[in-house]
Amino acid sequence: MSLVFYISSFIAILSTIMVITRYQPIHALLYLVVSFLALAVTFLSLGAPFAAALQVIVYAGAIVVLFIFVVMMLNLGKQTAQQEKEWLQLRAWLGPSILSLVLLAEMAVLLLQDDPTGMPAAVVTPKQVSLSLYGEYIIAVELVGFLLMTGIVGAAHIGKHKKKSLHRFLQTYPNLN
Amino acid sequence: MTVMQHIWIVLGVLFVFLNIAAGLIWVERRLLALWQDRLGPNRAGPLGLFIVLADTLKLFFKEDWIPPFADKWVFILAPAIVVASVLMGLAIIPFAPGIVVADLNVGLMFFLAMSSLGVYSIVLGGWASNNKYSLLGALRGASQMIAYEVFMGLSLMGVVMLSKSFNLGDIVAAQKDMWFIVTQPVGFVIFFIAGLAETHRLPFDIPEAESELIAGFHSEYSGMKFGMFFIGEYLGISLISAMTVTLFFGGWLGPAFLPPVVWFFLKTFFFIGIFILMRASLPRPRYDQLMGYGWKLLLPLVLLNLLVTGAIALWLKS
Numbered sequence: 001m002s003l004v005f006y007i008s009s010f011i012a013i014l015s016t017i018m019v020i021t022r023y024q025p026i027h028a029l030l031y032l033v034v035s036f037l038a039l040a041v042t043f044l045s046l047g048a049p050f051a052a053a054l055q056v057i058v059y060a061g062a063i064v065v066l067f068i069f070v071v072m073m074l075n076l077g078k079q080t081a082q083q084e085k086e087w088l089q090l091r092a093w094l095g096p097s098i099l100s101l102v103l104l105a106e107m108a109v110l111l112l113q114d115d116p117t118g119m120p121a122a123v124v125t126p127k128q129v130s131l132s133l134y135g136e137y138i139i140a141v142e143l144v145g146f147l148l149m150t151g152i153v154g155a156a157h158i159g160k161h162k163k164k165s166l167h168r169f170l171q172t173y174p175n176l177n
Numbered sequence: 178m179t180v181m182q183h184i185w186i187v188l189g190v191l192f193v194f195l196n197i198a199a200g201l202i203w204v205e206r207r208l209l210a211l212w213q214d215r216l217g218p219n220r221a222g223p224l225g226l227f228i229v230l231a232d233t234l235k236l237f238f239k240e241d242w243i244p245p246f247a248d249k250w251v252f253i254l255a256p257a258i259v260v261a262s263v264l265m266g267l268a269i270i271p272f273a274p275g276i277v278v279a280d281l282n283v284g285l286m287f288f289l290a291m292s293s294l295g296v297y298s299i300v301l302g303g304w305a306s307n308n309k310y311s312l313l314g315a316l317r318g319a320s321q322m323i324a325y326e327v328f329m330g331l332s333l334m335g336v337v338m339l340s341k342s343f344n345l346g347d348i349v350a351a352q353k354d355m356w357f358i359v360t361q362p363v364g365f366v367i368f369f370i371a372g373l374a375e376t377h378r379l380p381f382d383i384p385e386a387e388s389e390l391i392a393g394f395h396s397e398y399s400g401m402k403f404g405m406f407f408i409g410e411y412l413g414i415s416l417i418s419a420m421t422v423t424l425f426f427g428g429w430l431g432p433a434f435l436p437p438v439v440w441f442f443l444k445t446f447f448f449i450g451i452f453i454l455m456r457a458s459l460p461r462p463r464y465d466q467l468m469g470y471g472w473k474l475l476l477p478l479v480l481l482n483l484l485v486t487g488a489i490a491l492w493l494k495s
Contacts, residue, residue, distance in 0.1 A: 026251065026304060033297070053286030057330070061293025062323055068300050069319045072312060126283055126343050 005045040012038035021088065023081040025071045029064055036060040047123040187278055194267055198411035203229050205411075205453050212457040236407075241400035248305040255302035256395075256402045259295055259409035263416050266291040270419050271346045273429045273437040284345040285337065288420060289330050292375055296322045298409065299377070299384055303394035314393025317464060318384030321374055324471045329371035331479045335364040335486040336424050349428035356427045363482040365425045367475055369451075372417035374471075376410060378452060380459040383467060418448035 015035040022028035036059045043052035133141055203218065203226055210217025221227035243249055269284040271277040281287050296319060303315020337343060339360060340351035348357075358365050374381040385393030395406045422428060422444040431440035462470070 024248075026248070026301075030251070030254075030301075049281065049283045050286065053283045053290050056290035057286065057293050061290060061296065061326070065293075065296050065300060065319055065323055068297075068304070069316065072300070072304050072316060072319075123282075126286075127341075 005042060008038045008041035008045060012042060023084040025080065026068065029068050029071065033060050033064050036064065050124065050126045050129045186276060190267060190278055191264070194412060194415055197415050198408050199229050199233065201411040201414065201449065202232050208450065208453045209457050212454065236401055236404040239400040241402060244306065244397050246307045247397060248307065251301050251305035253402070255298050255305060256398065256405035256409070258301070259298035260405050260412065262291045262295040263409055263412040266416050267419070269345055270423055271349055271428060272441050276438065277346065280346060281344065283343045285333060285343045289326070292329070293326050295375070295413070299394045302398070306397035308397055310390045311394050311396050314384045314390050318377060318394055321377070321381065321384065321467060324468060325371040325374035328367055328471065328475045328479050329375060331483060332364045332367040332371060333424060334483055335361045338486050338490050345423055349423060349430065352427040352430060356425060358425045361425065361486070363478065365421070367479050368424070369421060370475065372421065373455060376413035376417055378410070378414065379456040380461050381467060383461060383464050386461060414449055414452050415445065418445045418452065421448050
Protein backbone atom coordinates (compact mmCIF):
# COMPACT_ATOMS: atom_id res chain seq x y z
CA MET A 1 0.00 0.00 0.00
CA SER A 2 2.87 2.39 0.74
CA LEU A 3 4.09 2.06 -2.86
CA VAL A 4 0.65 3.22 -4.07
CA PHE A 5 0.88 6.11 -1.63
CA TYR A 6 4.28 7.23 -2.91
CA ILE A 7 3.34 6.91 -6.58
CA SER A 8 0.11 8.87 -6.17
CA SER A 9 1.73 11.60 -4.09
CA PHE A 10 4.49 11.91 -6.67
CA ILE A 11 1.84 12.30 -9.39
CA ALA A 12 0.03 14.87 -7.24
CA ILE A 13 3.18 16.96 -6.81
CA LEU A 14 4.16 16.65 -10.47
CA SER A 15 0.71 17.64 -11.73
CA THR A 16 0.55 20.57 -9.32
CA ILE A 17 3.85 21.84 -10.71
CA MET A 18 2.35 21.45 -14.19
CA VAL A 19 -0.70 23.50 -13.07
CA ILE A 20 1.60 26.40 -12.20
CA THR A 21 3.75 26.23 -15.30
CA ARG A 22 1.07 25.87 -18.02
CA TYR A 23 0.40 29.01 -20.09
CA GLN A 24 -3.01 27.90 -21.35
CA PRO A 25 -5.55 28.17 -18.46
CA ILE A 26 -7.60 25.11 -19.51
CA HIS A 27 -4.50 22.91 -19.64
CA ALA A 28 -3.59 24.11 -16.15
CA LEU A 29 -7.08 23.18 -14.94
CA LEU A 30 -6.79 19.72 -16.51
CA TYR A 31 -3.62 19.13 -14.54
CA LEU A 32 -5.47 20.38 -11.45
CA VAL A 33 -8.03 17.61 -12.00
CA VAL A 34 -5.22 15.07 -12.24
CA SER A 35 -3.76 16.47 -9.03
CA PHE A 36 -7.11 16.06 -7.23
CA LEU A 37 -7.52 12.52 -8.52
CA ALA A 38 -4.01 11.68 -7.32
CA LEU A 39 -4.90 13.14 -3.94
CA ALA A 40 -8.00 10.91 -3.86
CA VAL A 41 -5.85 7.85 -4.49
CA THR A 42 -3.56 9.02 -1.68
CA PHE A 43 -6.55 9.13 0.67
CA LEU A 44 -7.56 5.67 -0.51
CA SER A 45 -4.10 4.26 0.17
CA LEU A 46 -4.29 5.72 3.70
CA GLY A 47 -7.53 3.83 4.33
CA ALA A 48 -10.04 6.66 3.86
CA PRO A 49 -12.28 5.62 0.92
CA PHE A 50 -15.07 7.99 1.96
CA ALA A 51 -12.77 11.02 1.88
CA ALA A 52 -11.40 9.83 -1.46
CA ALA A 53 -14.88 9.60 -2.99
CA LEU A 54 -15.81 13.03 -1.65
CA GLN A 55 -12.57 14.46 -3.00
CA VAL A 56 -13.49 13.28 -6.50
CA ILE A 57 -17.18 14.28 -6.27
CA VAL A 58 -16.69 17.73 -4.77
CA TYR A 59 -13.33 18.93 -6.05
CA ALA A 60 -12.73 17.11 -9.32
CA GLY A 61 -16.41 16.76 -10.24
CA ALA A 62 -17.86 20.12 -9.29
CA ILE A 63 -15.39 22.84 -8.35
CA VAL A 64 -12.93 22.43 -11.23
CA VAL A 65 -15.86 22.13 -13.64
CA LEU A 66 -17.00 25.54 -12.41
CA PHE A 67 -13.45 26.89 -12.89
CA ILE A 68 -13.45 25.58 -16.47
CA PHE A 69 -16.92 27.03 -16.94
CA VAL A 70 -15.68 30.49 -15.94
CA VAL A 71 -12.55 30.23 -18.09
CA MET A 72 -14.69 29.22 -21.06
CA MET A 73 -16.97 32.20 -20.54
CA LEU A 74 -14.00 34.58 -20.38
CA ASN A 75 -12.84 33.26 -23.77
CA LEU A 76 -9.13 33.65 -23.01
CA GLY A 77 -7.10 33.35 -26.16
CA LYS A 78 -3.46 33.45 -27.19
CA GLN A 79 -3.05 36.85 -25.57
CA THR A 80 -3.53 35.40 -22.11
CA ALA A 81 -1.05 32.64 -22.82
CA GLN A 82 1.47 35.33 -23.84
CA GLN A 83 0.74 37.29 -20.66
CA GLU A 84 1.20 34.17 -18.53
CA LYS A 85 4.49 33.51 -20.28
CA GLU A 86 5.69 36.99 -19.35
CA TRP A 87 4.66 36.53 -15.72
CA LEU A 88 6.50 33.26 -15.32
CA GLN A 89 10.03 34.70 -15.25
CA LEU A 90 12.91 32.85 -13.67
CA ARG A 91 13.49 35.51 -11.04
CA ALA A 92 9.84 35.43 -10.00
CA TRP A 93 9.79 31.75 -9.08
CA LEU A 94 13.41 31.17 -8.08
CA GLY A 95 13.14 32.55 -4.51
CA PRO A 96 9.93 30.72 -3.49
CA SER A 97 11.12 27.44 -4.98
CA ILE A 98 14.45 27.54 -3.10
CA LEU A 99 12.56 28.18 0.14
CA SER A 100 10.09 25.35 -0.49
CA LEU A 101 12.96 23.02 -1.47
CA VAL A 102 14.42 23.65 1.99
CA LEU A 103 11.06 22.69 3.49
CA LEU A 104 10.95 19.57 1.30
CA ALA A 105 14.40 18.54 2.48
CA GLU A 106 13.35 19.01 6.10
CA MET A 107 10.23 16.94 5.54
CA ALA A 108 12.23 14.18 3.89
CA VAL A 109 14.62 14.09 6.84
CA LEU A 110 11.73 13.93 9.32
CA LEU A 111 9.98 11.18 7.34
CA LEU A 112 13.12 9.08 6.99
CA GLN A 113 13.79 9.18 10.75
CA ASP A 114 10.69 7.14 11.53
CA ASP A 115 9.68 3.88 9.96
CA PRO A 116 8.20 5.03 6.60
CA THR A 117 5.88 2.01 6.33
CA GLY A 118 4.17 2.84 9.63
CA MET A 119 1.06 4.25 8.03
CA PRO A 120 -2.36 3.54 9.57
CA ALA A 121 -3.78 0.46 7.87
CA ALA A 122 -7.28 0.57 9.39
CA VAL A 123 -10.02 1.50 6.92
CA VAL A 124 -12.37 4.28 8.01
CA THR A 125 -15.93 3.29 7.05
CA PRO A 126 -18.63 5.80 6.03
CA LYS A 127 -20.45 4.96 9.28
CA GLN A 128 -17.48 6.04 11.39
CA VAL A 129 -17.17 9.26 9.40
CA SER A 130 -20.82 10.16 9.90
CA LEU A 131 -20.80 9.16 13.58
CA SER A 132 -17.91 11.51 14.30
CA LEU A 133 -19.35 14.26 12.06
CA TYR A 134 -22.79 14.19 13.72
CA GLY A 135 -21.53 13.27 17.19
CA GLU A 136 -18.22 14.75 18.16
CA TYR A 137 -18.06 17.58 15.61
CA ILE A 138 -21.76 18.47 15.37
CA ILE A 139 -21.16 22.12 16.26
CA ALA A 140 -18.49 22.50 13.58
CA VAL A 141 -20.80 20.91 11.00
CA GLU A 142 -23.65 23.25 11.89
CA LEU A 143 -21.37 26.29 11.83
CA VAL A 144 -20.13 25.31 8.37
CA GLY A 145 -23.78 24.98 7.37
CA PHE A 146 -24.44 28.54 8.57
CA LEU A 147 -21.41 29.78 6.67
CA LEU A 148 -22.50 28.13 3.43
CA MET A 149 -26.04 29.42 3.89
CA THR A 150 -24.78 33.01 4.23
CA GLY A 151 -22.75 32.44 1.08
CA ILE A 152 -25.84 31.30 -0.82
CA VAL A 153 -27.98 34.16 0.50
CA GLY A 154 -25.27 36.66 -0.43
CA ALA A 155 -24.89 35.23 -3.93
CA ALA A 156 -28.66 35.25 -4.43
CA HIS A 157 -28.79 38.89 -3.28
CA ILE A 158 -25.97 40.01 -5.56
CA GLY A 159 -27.30 38.03 -8.50
CA LYS A 160 -30.81 39.44 -8.21
CA HIS A 161 -31.66 41.97 -10.88
CA LYS A 162 -34.12 44.74 -10.44
CA LYS A 163 -36.57 44.35 -13.27
CA LYS A 164 -35.86 47.03 -15.81
CA SER A 165 -38.62 47.92 -18.25
CA LEU A 166 -37.30 49.36 -21.45
CA HIS A 167 -40.64 50.58 -22.69
CA ARG A 168 -43.92 51.54 -21.11
CA PHE A 169 -45.69 48.85 -23.16
CA LEU A 170 -43.61 46.20 -21.44
CA GLN A 171 -44.58 47.46 -17.99
CA THR A 172 -48.09 46.11 -18.40
CA TYR A 173 -46.74 42.54 -18.32
CA PRO A 174 -44.63 42.51 -15.19
CA ASN A 175 -44.56 38.72 -14.90
CA LEU A 176 -43.36 38.12 -18.42
CA ASN A 177 -39.95 36.47 -18.34
CA MET B 178 -12.40 -15.40 -5.32
CA THR B 179 -9.31 -16.25 -7.33
CA VAL B 180 -7.55 -13.74 -9.53
CA MET B 181 -8.55 -15.63 -12.67
CA GLN B 182 -12.24 -15.54 -11.74
CA HIS B 183 -11.95 -11.81 -11.16
CA ILE B 184 -10.39 -11.24 -14.56
CA TRP B 185 -13.19 -13.25 -16.18
CA ILE B 186 -15.80 -11.11 -14.42
CA VAL B 187 -14.11 -7.90 -15.62
CA LEU B 188 -13.90 -9.17 -19.19
CA GLY B 189 -17.47 -10.45 -19.05
CA VAL B 190 -18.85 -7.11 -17.86
CA LEU B 191 -16.90 -5.24 -20.55
CA PHE B 192 -18.04 -7.67 -23.26
CA VAL B 193 -21.69 -7.66 -22.24
CA PHE B 194 -22.03 -3.91 -21.80
CA LEU B 195 -20.12 -2.90 -24.94
CA ASN B 196 -22.36 -5.29 -26.87
CA ILE B 197 -25.49 -3.92 -25.22
CA ALA B 198 -24.35 -0.40 -26.14
CA ALA B 199 -23.81 -1.42 -29.76
CA GLY B 200 -27.04 -3.40 -29.88
CA LEU B 201 -28.96 -0.38 -28.61
CA ILE B 202 -28.33 1.29 -32.00
CA TRP B 203 -30.76 -1.26 -33.47
CA VAL B 204 -33.08 -1.43 -30.43
CA GLU B 205 -33.52 2.33 -30.27
CA ARG B 206 -34.27 2.73 -33.97
CA ARG B 207 -36.72 -0.17 -34.03
CA LEU B 208 -38.53 1.01 -30.90
CA LEU B 209 -38.71 4.62 -32.10
CA ALA B 210 -40.09 3.36 -35.40
CA LEU B 211 -42.66 1.23 -33.56
CA TRP B 212 -43.90 4.21 -31.57
CA GLN B 213 -43.92 6.47 -34.60
CA ASP B 214 -45.85 3.96 -36.71
CA ARG B 215 -43.13 3.07 -39.21
CA LEU B 216 -40.85 0.09 -39.79
CA GLY B 217 -37.36 1.29 -38.93
CA PRO B 218 -34.19 -0.48 -40.09
CA ASN B 219 -35.35 -3.85 -41.51
CA ARG B 220 -33.19 -4.49 -44.60
CA ALA B 221 -29.74 -5.65 -43.50
CA GLY B 222 -29.85 -9.16 -42.08
CA PRO B 223 -32.62 -10.77 -40.02
CA LEU B 224 -34.96 -8.08 -38.62
CA GLY B 225 -32.45 -5.46 -39.73
CA LEU B 226 -30.02 -6.53 -37.02
CA PHE B 227 -26.95 -5.97 -39.20
CA ILE B 228 -27.57 -2.21 -39.04
CA VAL B 229 -25.32 -2.37 -35.99
CA LEU B 230 -22.49 -3.77 -38.12
CA ALA B 231 -23.15 -1.35 -40.96
CA ASP B 232 -23.22 1.65 -38.64
CA THR B 233 -20.04 0.65 -36.83
CA LEU B 234 -18.19 -0.01 -40.11
CA LYS B 235 -19.33 3.36 -41.41
CA LEU B 236 -18.00 5.11 -38.31
CA PHE B 237 -14.67 3.28 -38.55
CA PHE B 238 -14.09 4.17 -42.18
CA LYS B 239 -15.04 7.84 -41.95
CA GLU B 240 -12.26 10.38 -42.10
CA ASP B 241 -11.08 11.08 -38.57
CA TRP B 242 -10.62 14.80 -38.88
CA ILE B 243 -9.20 17.16 -36.29
CA PRO B 244 -9.97 20.78 -37.17
CA PRO B 245 -6.80 22.93 -37.52
CA PHE B 246 -8.24 25.52 -35.12
CA ALA B 247 -8.94 22.94 -32.39
CA ASP B 248 -6.80 22.27 -29.33
CA LYS B 249 -5.51 18.91 -30.56
CA TRP B 250 -4.76 16.95 -27.37
CA VAL B 251 -7.81 18.07 -25.41
CA PHE B 252 -9.91 17.36 -28.51
CA ILE B 253 -8.65 13.77 -28.55
CA LEU B 254 -8.95 13.35 -24.79
CA ALA B 255 -12.60 14.43 -24.47
CA PRO B 256 -14.38 11.45 -26.11
CA ALA B 257 -12.22 9.00 -24.18
CA ILE B 258 -13.31 10.49 -20.85
CA VAL B 259 -17.01 9.77 -21.34
CA VAL B 260 -16.50 6.08 -22.16
CA ALA B 261 -13.90 5.59 -19.43
CA SER B 262 -15.97 7.22 -16.69
CA VAL B 263 -19.12 5.26 -17.55
CA LEU B 264 -17.22 1.96 -17.74
CA MET B 265 -15.66 2.72 -14.35
CA GLY B 266 -19.16 3.34 -12.99
CA LEU B 267 -20.22 -0.14 -14.14
CA ALA B 268 -17.53 -1.66 -11.93
CA ILE B 269 -19.54 -1.41 -8.72
CA ILE B 270 -22.84 -2.90 -9.95
CA PRO B 271 -23.67 -6.34 -8.50
CA PHE B 272 -25.18 -8.41 -11.32
CA ALA B 273 -25.84 -11.47 -9.19
CA PRO B 274 -24.65 -12.68 -5.78
CA GLY B 275 -20.84 -12.69 -6.06
CA ILE B 276 -20.69 -11.28 -9.60
CA VAL B 277 -19.32 -7.77 -9.12
CA VAL B 278 -16.09 -6.21 -10.34
CA ALA B 279 -15.33 -4.10 -7.27
CA ASP B 280 -17.28 -4.74 -4.06
CA LEU B 281 -16.52 -1.31 -2.52
CA ASN B 282 -18.01 -0.25 0.79
CA VAL B 283 -18.39 3.25 -0.68
CA GLY B 284 -19.85 1.88 -3.93
CA LEU B 285 -22.60 4.45 -4.27
CA MET B 286 -20.16 7.32 -3.72
CA PHE B 287 -17.89 5.80 -6.37
CA PHE B 288 -20.77 5.78 -8.85
CA LEU B 289 -21.54 9.44 -8.10
CA ALA B 290 -17.85 10.34 -8.44
CA MET B 291 -17.58 8.66 -11.82
CA SER B 292 -20.78 10.20 -13.13
CA SER B 293 -19.53 13.62 -12.04
CA LEU B 294 -16.28 13.07 -13.95
CA GLY B 295 -18.31 12.44 -17.09
CA VAL B 296 -19.04 16.18 -17.30
CA TYR B 297 -15.47 16.77 -18.48
CA SER B 298 -16.06 15.06 -21.80
CA ILE B 299 -18.75 17.57 -22.72
CA VAL B 300 -16.97 20.62 -21.34
CA LEU B 301 -13.56 19.80 -22.80
CA GLY B 302 -14.99 18.55 -26.10
CA GLY B 303 -16.96 21.76 -26.52
CA TRP B 304 -14.07 24.00 -25.53
CA ALA B 305 -11.41 22.23 -27.59
CA SER B 306 -13.53 22.35 -30.75
CA ASN B 307 -13.13 26.14 -30.76
CA ASN B 308 -16.53 26.57 -32.36
CA LYS B 309 -19.28 28.78 -31.01
CA TYR B 310 -22.00 26.15 -31.23
CA SER B 311 -19.80 23.65 -29.44
CA LEU B 312 -18.95 26.19 -26.76
CA LEU B 313 -22.63 27.00 -26.18
CA GLY B 314 -23.39 23.29 -25.93
CA ALA B 315 -20.55 22.81 -23.47
CA LEU B 316 -21.72 25.71 -21.29
CA ARG B 317 -25.23 24.29 -21.21
CA GLY B 318 -23.94 20.79 -20.55
CA ALA B 319 -21.75 21.89 -17.66
CA SER B 320 -24.46 23.81 -15.84
CA GLN B 321 -27.09 21.14 -16.49
CA MET B 322 -24.96 18.26 -15.29
CA ILE B 323 -23.65 20.05 -12.20
CA ALA B 324 -27.19 21.00 -11.21
CA TYR B 325 -28.66 17.54 -11.74
CA GLU B 326 -25.76 15.80 -10.01
CA VAL B 327 -26.87 17.48 -6.79
CA PHE B 328 -30.36 15.98 -6.99
CA MET B 329 -29.01 12.64 -8.10
CA GLY B 330 -26.82 12.38 -5.01
CA LEU B 331 -29.52 13.65 -2.63
CA SER B 332 -32.24 11.41 -4.07
CA LEU B 333 -30.13 8.34 -3.30
CA MET B 334 -29.55 9.29 0.33
CA GLY B 335 -33.03 8.03 1.26
CA VAL B 336 -32.02 4.58 0.00
CA VAL B 337 -28.80 4.81 2.01
CA MET B 338 -30.77 5.73 5.13
CA LEU B 339 -33.08 2.74 4.77
CA SER B 340 -30.41 0.19 3.89
CA LYS B 341 -27.78 1.71 6.23
CA SER B 342 -25.01 1.10 3.70
CA PHE B 343 -23.22 2.58 0.69
CA ASN B 344 -22.39 -0.91 -0.55
CA LEU B 345 -24.61 -1.87 -3.48
CA GLY B 346 -24.63 -5.55 -2.53
CA ASP B 347 -25.99 -4.63 0.90
CA ILE B 348 -28.52 -2.29 -0.69
CA VAL B 349 -29.86 -5.12 -2.87
CA ALA B 350 -29.91 -7.49 0.12
CA ALA B 351 -31.90 -4.89 2.12
CA GLN B 352 -34.65 -5.09 -0.54
CA LYS B 353 -35.33 -8.77 0.12
CA ASP B 354 -38.73 -8.09 1.71
CA MET B 355 -39.74 -4.92 -0.09
CA TRP B 356 -38.22 -3.08 -3.04
CA PHE B 357 -37.23 0.51 -2.37
CA ILE B 358 -39.59 1.71 -5.12
CA VAL B 359 -42.38 1.15 -2.55
CA THR B 360 -40.69 3.05 0.28
CA GLN B 361 -38.82 5.62 -1.85
CA PRO B 362 -41.10 6.48 -4.81
CA VAL B 363 -40.10 10.18 -4.81
CA GLY B 364 -36.43 9.24 -4.66
CA PHE B 365 -36.88 6.95 -7.66
CA VAL B 366 -38.64 9.56 -9.78
CA ILE B 367 -36.02 12.22 -9.02
CA PHE B 368 -33.15 9.79 -9.58
CA PHE B 369 -34.56 8.81 -12.95
CA ILE B 370 -35.06 12.43 -14.03
CA ALA B 371 -31.54 13.28 -12.89
CA GLY B 372 -30.28 10.21 -14.72
CA LEU B 373 -31.92 11.44 -17.93
CA ALA B 374 -30.21 14.80 -17.46
CA GLU B 375 -26.85 13.20 -16.63
CA THR B 376 -26.86 11.12 -19.80
CA HIS B 377 -28.18 14.22 -21.66
CA ARG B 378 -30.80 12.17 -23.44
CA LEU B 379 -33.98 13.61 -24.85
CA PRO B 380 -35.96 15.41 -23.40
CA PHE B 381 -32.88 16.82 -21.65
CA ASP B 382 -30.48 16.82 -24.59
CA ILE B 383 -30.08 20.59 -24.67
CA PRO B 384 -26.24 20.42 -24.78
CA GLU B 385 -26.57 18.97 -28.28
CA ALA B 386 -30.01 20.29 -29.28
CA GLU B 387 -29.66 19.79 -33.02
CA SER B 388 -32.36 22.27 -33.98
CA GLU B 389 -30.50 25.16 -32.31
CA LEU B 390 -26.85 24.14 -31.94
CA ILE B 391 -26.24 21.80 -34.94
CA ALA B 392 -24.92 19.03 -32.69
CA GLY B 393 -23.78 21.06 -29.69
CA PHE B 394 -20.56 19.98 -28.06
CA HIS B 395 -19.71 17.33 -30.67
CA SER B 396 -20.34 19.41 -33.80
CA GLU B 397 -16.70 19.17 -34.89
CA TYR B 398 -16.26 15.48 -34.16
CA SER B 399 -16.24 12.85 -36.86
CA GLY B 400 -15.38 9.19 -37.34
CA MET B 401 -14.67 7.06 -34.32
CA LYS B 402 -14.25 10.08 -32.00
CA PHE B 403 -17.91 10.86 -32.62
CA GLY B 404 -18.51 7.13 -32.22
CA MET B 405 -17.07 7.30 -28.71
CA PHE B 406 -19.59 9.98 -27.72
CA PHE B 407 -22.29 7.86 -29.35
CA ILE B 408 -21.30 4.65 -27.53
CA GLY B 409 -20.73 6.65 -24.33
CA GLU B 410 -24.33 7.82 -24.44
CA TYR B 411 -25.67 4.28 -24.84
CA LEU B 412 -23.36 3.02 -22.11
CA GLY B 413 -24.65 5.86 -19.90
CA ILE B 414 -28.23 4.74 -20.53
CA SER B 415 -27.30 1.16 -19.59
CA LEU B 416 -25.49 2.36 -16.46
CA ILE B 417 -28.38 4.51 -15.23
CA SER B 418 -30.87 1.70 -15.97
CA ALA B 419 -28.72 -0.81 -14.11
CA MET B 420 -28.36 1.59 -11.17
CA THR B 421 -32.12 2.19 -11.08
CA VAL B 422 -32.70 -1.56 -10.96
CA THR B 423 -30.08 -2.07 -8.26
CA LEU B 424 -31.21 0.78 -6.05
CA PHE B 425 -34.99 0.72 -6.38
CA PHE B 426 -36.12 -2.51 -8.06
CA GLY B 427 -34.34 -5.16 -6.07
CA GLY B 428 -31.35 -5.75 -8.37
CA TRP B 429 -30.98 -9.48 -9.00
CA LEU B 430 -33.88 -10.42 -6.68
CA GLY B 431 -36.84 -12.16 -8.25
CA PRO B 432 -38.86 -15.41 -8.23
CA ALA B 433 -36.62 -18.48 -8.29
CA PHE B 434 -37.65 -19.92 -11.68
CA LEU B 435 -35.10 -17.70 -13.44
CA PRO B 436 -31.45 -17.23 -12.39
CA PRO B 437 -30.58 -13.87 -10.70
CA VAL B 438 -28.55 -12.53 -13.65
CA VAL B 439 -31.51 -13.00 -15.96
CA TRP B 440 -33.76 -11.06 -13.59
CA PHE B 441 -31.21 -8.27 -13.41
CA PHE B 442 -30.92 -7.91 -17.18
CA LEU B 443 -34.68 -8.22 -17.75
CA LYS B 444 -35.31 -5.31 -15.40
CA THR B 445 -32.43 -3.32 -16.90
CA PHE B 446 -33.80 -3.75 -20.42
CA PHE B 447 -37.19 -2.56 -19.22
CA PHE B 448 -35.64 0.73 -18.06
CA ILE B 449 -33.61 1.10 -21.25
CA GLY B 450 -36.97 0.82 -23.02
CA ILE B 451 -38.36 3.59 -20.80
CA PHE B 452 -35.38 5.78 -21.75
CA ILE B 453 -36.21 5.31 -25.42
CA LEU B 454 -39.92 5.87 -24.82
CA MET B 455 -39.01 9.20 -23.13
CA ARG B 456 -37.18 10.19 -26.28
CA ALA B 457 -40.07 9.18 -28.49
CA SER B 458 -42.77 10.94 -26.51
CA LEU B 459 -41.48 14.12 -24.87
CA PRO B 460 -40.45 17.47 -26.40
CA ARG B 461 -37.29 19.25 -25.34
CA PRO B 462 -37.75 21.96 -22.68
CA ARG B 463 -36.20 25.41 -23.04
CA TYR B 464 -32.87 25.86 -21.30
CA ASP B 465 -34.08 28.21 -18.54
CA GLN B 466 -37.10 25.97 -17.95
CA LEU B 467 -34.76 23.04 -17.34
CA MET B 468 -32.66 24.93 -14.81
CA GLY B 469 -35.68 26.47 -13.09
CA TYR B 470 -37.38 23.07 -12.89
CA GLY B 471 -34.27 21.60 -11.30
CA TRP B 472 -33.50 24.21 -8.70
CA LYS B 473 -36.99 25.41 -7.85
CA LEU B 474 -38.96 22.16 -7.94
CA LEU B 475 -36.65 19.14 -7.66
CA LEU B 476 -34.31 20.50 -4.99
CA PRO B 477 -37.05 21.33 -2.42
CA LEU B 478 -38.78 18.05 -3.25
CA VAL B 479 -35.66 15.97 -2.74
CA LEU B 480 -34.86 17.72 0.54
CA LEU B 481 -38.41 17.10 1.73
CA ASN B 482 -38.09 13.44 0.76
CA LEU B 483 -34.89 13.22 2.76
CA LEU B 484 -36.49 14.88 5.80
CA VAL B 485 -39.55 12.62 5.77
CA THR B 486 -37.49 9.48 5.21
CA GLY B 487 -35.21 10.40 8.09
CA ALA B 488 -38.14 11.12 10.40
CA ILE B 489 -39.87 7.83 9.57
CA ALA B 490 -36.64 5.87 9.93
CA LEU B 491 -36.11 7.40 13.38
CA TRP B 492 -39.74 6.77 14.34
CA LEU B 493 -39.53 3.11 13.30
CA LYS B 494 -36.33 2.72 15.27
CA SER B 495 -37.74 4.07 18.55
